[in-house]
Amino acid sequence: MIHRPRILRASASIRKMVQETILQPQHLIAPLFIVEGENVEEDIPSLPGYYRRSLDKTLEEVFQLYELGIRSVLLFIKCPDSKKDNEGTEALREDGLMQTAIRAIRKQMPGMLIMTDVALDPYSSYGHDGIVKEQEIINDETIAILAKMAVSHAAAGAHFVAPSDMMDGRIAAIRHSLETAGYQNTGIMGYSAKYASCFYGPFRDALDSAPGFGDKKTYQMDPANRLEAVKEVLLDVNEGADIVMVKPALSYLDIIREVKNATHIPVSAYHVSGEYAMIKAAAQKGWLNEDQAIMETTVSIKRAGADLIATYFAKDIVRLINNA
Ligand code: PBG
Numbered sequence: 001m002i003h004r005p006r007i008l009r010a011s012a013s014i015r016k017m018v019q020e021t022i023l024q025p026q027h028l029i030a031p032l033f034i035v036e037g038e039n040v041e042e043d044i045p046s047l048p049g050y051y052r053r054s055l056d057k058t059l060e061e062v063f064q065l066y067e068l069g070i071r072s073v074l075l076f077i078k079c080p081d082s083k084k085d086n087e088g089t090e091a092l093r094e095d096g097l098m099q100t101a102i103r104a105i106r107k108q109m110p111g112m113l114i115m116t117d118v119a120l121d122p123y124s125s126y127g128h129d130g131i132v133k134e135q136e137i138i139n140d141e142t143i144a145i146l147a148k149m150a151v152s153h154a155a156a157g158a159h160f161v162a163p164s165d166m167m168d169g170r171i172a173a174i175r176h177s178l179e180t181a182g183y184q185n186t187g188i189m190g191y192s193a194k195y196a197s198c199f200y201g202p203f204r205d206a207l208d209s210a211p212g213f214g215d216k217k218t219y220q221m222d223p224a225n226r227l228e229a230v231k232e233v234l235l236d237v238n239e240g241a242d243i244v245m246v247k248p249a250l251s252y253l254d255i256i257r258e259v260k261n262a263t264h265i266p267v268s269a270y271h272v273s274g275e276y277a278m279i280k281a282a283a284q285k286g287w288l289n290e291d292q293a294i295m296e297t298t299v300s301i302k303r304a305g306a307d308l309i310a311t312y313f314a315k316d317i318v319r320l321i322n323n324a
Helices: 005-009 012-017 055-067 097-108 139-156 170-181 198-207 227-239 250-262 273-284 290-304 314-323
Strands: 028-034 041-043 051-053 072-077 113-118 131-133 136-138 160-163 187-194 243-247 267-271 308-311
Touching (some): 028 097, 072 198, 097 139, 139 170, 160 170, 250 290, 267 290
Parallel strands (some): 028 051, 028 072
Antiparallel strands (some): 131 136
16 A cells, blocks of 8 residues: 555644644634623523623623633624614714723723624614615615714724625725725725525524514525625625625535635634524534534634634633643
8 A cells, every 4th residue: 555544643643743724712703792781791592601791791701812812802782672773873873882892992902803793783673784765775875874883983993893784885885984084994804795594593682683574685695606705705805805704604614715715815704603502502412512513613614714713612612722
């Protein structure tokens, strides 16, 4: 025999030496759900082990993430129903919860990169990512609001704004508004290839943001499409995105690879709430080994081509990297 591939698998040391894909804490993005109040840490039933926290508790969590070597957080706000409307007015307030949270994290942990969700749905009385008129999601009026939202996050100190809405032309609108307002150094991470997925269910529970009518298929992508993902990504690159994202991750590993090959900028993938919940549920039943499932799935996302991974398992992953 000339070729014995098992030589390179013979011991843990050899396997480690030839390992192709390596996960590191600084490649993880930790999503955080922030609620009003103080000393709040609420369970999210469909996201076991994950919480909605008030700002004081969020700051403690951000500190822990930093200690672990995680260098970026992605902020989401849960807005009370009483403050929701069709235009997402609450999202634009200078003293809104998002803006306050950005300033507080920036001040207390200057080394932590702050990424912010730019979208209407958590603030929308209809639970949609755009302004609604006669049951339709209106594109161009929506992107004007998203651009304002992005500028208000940049003004508060966000390092990256992350539009997750899938309206047409929003990256260009945001880039233009950031430039005009004097925030030339604020980055844009576009949710570029975002699919209309059932795997967002637990997230919508967490933020109480499920669409009040219909679904999101007129703006989020059809899971059956691959070429369209490349089109969306290239448009966002041309419009000025610094990082492009594919979302969800596991059912879209082929898309991640396609996007990685088609671009020359960092690619991120969002290992979304439902993907987290599936592993948690199977582990709770004793059907899967949770730690092994976490590492295998996360490595597969990196191997597919994701430079960055937004994941609810960020802390577990660092623990597992450190124990390996
Ligand atoms: C909404 C948004 C969603 C997620 C991130 N931003 C849900 C949706 O589009 O309905 C999902 C994240 C997750 O499931 O973890 N703008």
